[in-house]
Amino acid sequence: MDDAPQIRPFNEADLEACYAISLATGHAGGDASHLYRDPKMMGHIYIAPYALLEPGLTWIVADRDGVAGFVAGVVDTATWEERLEHDWWPPLRRHYADPVDVPPDRQTADQRRASMIHHPVSTPVEIATRYPAHLHLNLLPRLRRRGAGSLLLGIWLSAARARGARSFHVGVNRLNAGACRFWSRHGFSTLAPEAGVEGRTCWMGWDALPANQVIV
Secondary structure, rough: OOOOOEEEEHHHHHHHHHHHHHHHEEEEEOOOOOOOOOOOHHHHHHHHHHHHHHHHHHHEEEOOOEEEEEEEEEEEEHHHHHHHHHHHHHHHHHHOOOOOOHHHHHHHHHHHHHHHOOOOOOOOHHHHHHOOEEEEEOOHHHHHOHHHHHHHHHHHHHHHHHHHOOOEEEEEOOHHHHHHHHHHOOOOEOOOOOOOOOEEEEEEEEEOOOOOOOOO
């Protein structure tokens, strides 16, 4: 492989690398490996279900040192969340105990992710309705600011549009300033759910076509 990063569709041989990337970028864009006893907890939520259940909308980017990033998503968030409830969460719930008896402020990082598996929080309905498609894009530091993220995003958006998607959203950790800047540079604007609750997630949305109504 030459020095230029190469983008290709995901295949199952990439799964372990994608789990590792999810962990290595899971602390507001930085390495989260020191926080977790189980290195797969992040990937169980943010990449594995997309890669395995919707591989046609998952791509990876690799350089001479191996897989260094991925993009994955779906065109209908509400339908996707129903599918996760039916096809993805049940076996994980059998594997991981529900930390329901541990107060949230005393839970370990692993327990917080286990709680998300047992009690997933749905995307705010007004966002899922107005911007139905969503995606995740993660890059290891060695590929950032080299154009790989923009290329991955462009490929994913083209494929999602071919499936009928026209409006898109992402959920970004508010502490991940680099990610917020990336999405803003690519046309995503900050959204305020009607509930008006400020949480860790910054919701951002973008329209491929003009729209008559935008929530800001």
